[in-house]
Amino acid sequence: MASAARSDVGRPTKRAKHNHDVDFLKHFSVEGRSRQYPSLRKIICQFSGADNVVPMHGGLPPSDSFPLSSMLLRLRNGQSVDIVDDKKVASAQQYCTTVQGYPALHTWCERHMKAMHSPPGQHEVLLTNGSNHTFEMVCELLLDRGEYILTEEYTYPSVIESVIIPKGYKALGVKLDQAGILPDSLLEVIMEHKATGRRPPHVLYTVPTGQNPTGMVTALERKQKIYQICSEHDIVIIEDDPYYYLQYSLGTAEAQGLDGLGQTYLSMDVDGRVVRLDSFSKFLLPGMRLGWVTAHPDMLQKICFALHASTMGPCSYTQVMIHEVLEAWGDQGLQTHVKKMQTEYKKRAAIVQEAAEKQLSKYAEWTAPRAGMFLWLKLTQVDDSMDLFEELKAAKVVVVPGTIAHCGGPDPSRRCPFVRLSYATASIEELPVGINRLGDVLRKVSQKQSHVQEEADTKVTMATTMY
Incomplete structure (x- = not known):
């Protein structure tokens, strides 16, 4: 049934304030403090679907002018999703006129969030255009130009080159290992920065599961200390x-699906200081550009304001389609799909691990992956993996030089022995071929270095003999 006009559009749900809640007014940037809900957008959302109201306020095209009368989706598991309901079909083709996203999908995300994380503090959910856009908005709301943001020493390259550097923020790198961020390093970076007299860093960006680029999974004990x-x-x-959903073990254990994926920062967030970015991209449909963000109501309100000012909300077609697929699957169907994804990535990771053990063990060090889609290699006979780029290109295998993922951004003077290998895109048959080609290049480099060293040793011996 259509809802009555809402006077609380753009406002977080009213809840009791906890004494330990984060005061976001202390954290908001100049933009964050001034960001308000766009007036026209507020009126449109306030009266969206209202009963007995003649809607002469919005420039929304009439639904009977839309070209689609139904949508039929055929799924890989043999199911068909036939969307024929007039309201759903119309919603898929209209502007997103609800504050937090398509209501049915928003309800699903909220229920799913609580089931997966059970956060102890105040948290609400907002549908977004995906994590990249959400990260950019969150930074704009929290950071002014010239301010510092804490990140892992090696991190997702796009956030550095597409957001942090062009917007004038400065990354403070924190060391990490295969169990995640090192708490001592985090504390050291914070204290060193405080000692300069500048505003202390007040934002930490982290990818805790299957981290891009290192593939590390942050241990629970680490998360507790970092929090x-x-x-x-x-x-x-x-x-x-x-x-988060792409976790697996290279042993014989079956895929775990949605069960036992581990505690998140959100699940321990008693202060309301966690802004969690989730995405349908990695476990469902990357081309749909859809995700959801979970945060304290004060923070979520500002993200909502920024989202509707920027894109007027996520794509309606995408939201309706994804909800109908999830609805058709039900909880068990989603569990089956996630297990299938985990099994696929586990298989790919195992193939790469086996090939690497055969071809790369003399030339690199690494930890077997347990999540995500990347293998992070430290080359033992090469100072800078960028030096190999042309040789790898000639060998017809492409990897990511580790320096690209450094939180400091591109720097030709930085020597970095790491490379990131992805086992997500290449076919199963191509994966060992790619490792073999990488191994051939490293073998030739090693032989060349040995030859150069032998010549140098010979010259030293001859010089010693002469004198």
């Missing part, structure tokens, strides 16, 4: 977790 440090120093945590 405690952030709480003590009043730091907002941006938890970007697109690979």
